[in-house]
Amino acid sequence: MSSHLKPAREGLRTRIFQVIFESDTLLGKGFDVALIVAILASVIVVLLDSVAAFRTQYGTWFYWLEWGFTLAFTLELAVRLYCLERPFWYLRSFYGIVDVIAILPTWLMLLIPGAQSLVVVRLLRVLRIFRVLRLMQFVGEGRLLLDALKRSMRQIFLFFFSIFMLVTIFASVMYLIESPEAGFTSIPQSIYWAIVSLTTVGYGDVVPVTPLGQAITVILMLIGYSIIAVPTGVFSAQVIRSIREERYSDEACPGCGHEHHEKRAKYCLLCGTWLDEETSDPRASEMGSDAPGSTS
Structure with a gap:
């Protein structure tokens, strides 16, 4: 638990704090499960509301369900702030910001009048997908993944920098070989082709027509297949390292030194x-x- 997440004082606020922020009690686990179900249900409503057929038939239901979820999450945030000793510290934290973003768009609908603002409101409604991020606080292994990602940032950056140099070299060569009619009108356009070929996506909008260009494309695709596992291996190694550090101790045995x-x-x-x-x-x-x- 973070040092700034402390109950306000003994009594009701402490009991509420134990239910909301701790999961070692039956009520705490029940609250976490209910909150996860509510978050998933609210996201499903947002996803279904984006489908025109469902919105036409069940638009009214989606509207009232959205307001129900918004009121529930607003009340939950208010209770969280009520039981904390320093509520503004929580609002400045990652999950506090996510909580505010999750409920803000619906309340803004009441404050933004005019038909022209409907487009803006519709875009703001998409921000409610941020509720999914709140599920991260219920996953204990999420911290291991974040630690592994931080540790592998240098290796991944070096990998992408090497890929960028490789892509630039191949793109420059193809810009000299192929004609503008084939789509290689500039080196940046050729870089786009090289990235598409290296990742073996193959959109087909820029295609080499000369035998030499096609041969270089084959080489680039084979290189893409051979290096696609490099960042995965680096990240997996860091995940295993984080798991070992989480489970094993570095202290040596006083008897044998193991x-x-x-x-x-x-x-x-x-x-x-x-x-x-x-x-x-x-x-x-x-x-x-x-x-x-x-x-x-």
């Missing part, structure tokens, strides 16, 4: 030495009482 024990392990896997140096080994007293010459 590392990478599970954090919940009490004894060394190799030599059986007690790992927690701050407390005494309960097994030592039992062995001492059973030793020869000991008295009961």
Whole structure:
């Protein structure tokens, strides 16, 4: 739990805080499940409302359901702020901003008059999809993915920079080989073709017509197939590293020096030495009482 997410004071606010922000109680788990269901249901309403056939037939239902979800999420946000010691800290956090964005478009519909503003309101309604982001706070493994992404940013940046250089070289060569009639009117246009070919998408709007250009295209596509797994491998390695750090400890065994024990392990896997140096080994007293010459 973050340091700024603290209940306002003992009493009702503390009990509400334990239900909303903690999940170690039955009421807390029930609240999280109900909130997830409400978020998913509200997103489904937004998705169905974007379909013209459903909007024509069930537009009124979608309208009132949207207002129902908006009122419920507004009340939930108000209760969250009520039980916090520093509510403005929560509003400045990631999930606080998402909470505000999730309910803001519907309330703006009441404040923006005029037929010309309907287009703006319709665009603002799309922002309600941000409710999906609130599901991230209920996924414990999300932090592992974010840590892995941060650690692999340099490798991924280097990879994309190398791809950009490769694409630029191939695009420059194709700009010299192919004619403007084939679609290679400039180097940026050729870069677009190179990216499409390297990713093996193949839109077909820019196609080489000379045998040499087609041969270079084949080489570029094969290169695309061979390097497509590079960023996936880098990211997967960082995910595995984050999982290991989450599960295993770096502290060495005081007996044999072996590392990478599970954090919940009490004894060394190799030599059986007690790992927690701050407390005494309960097994030592039992062995001492059973030793020869000991008295009961």
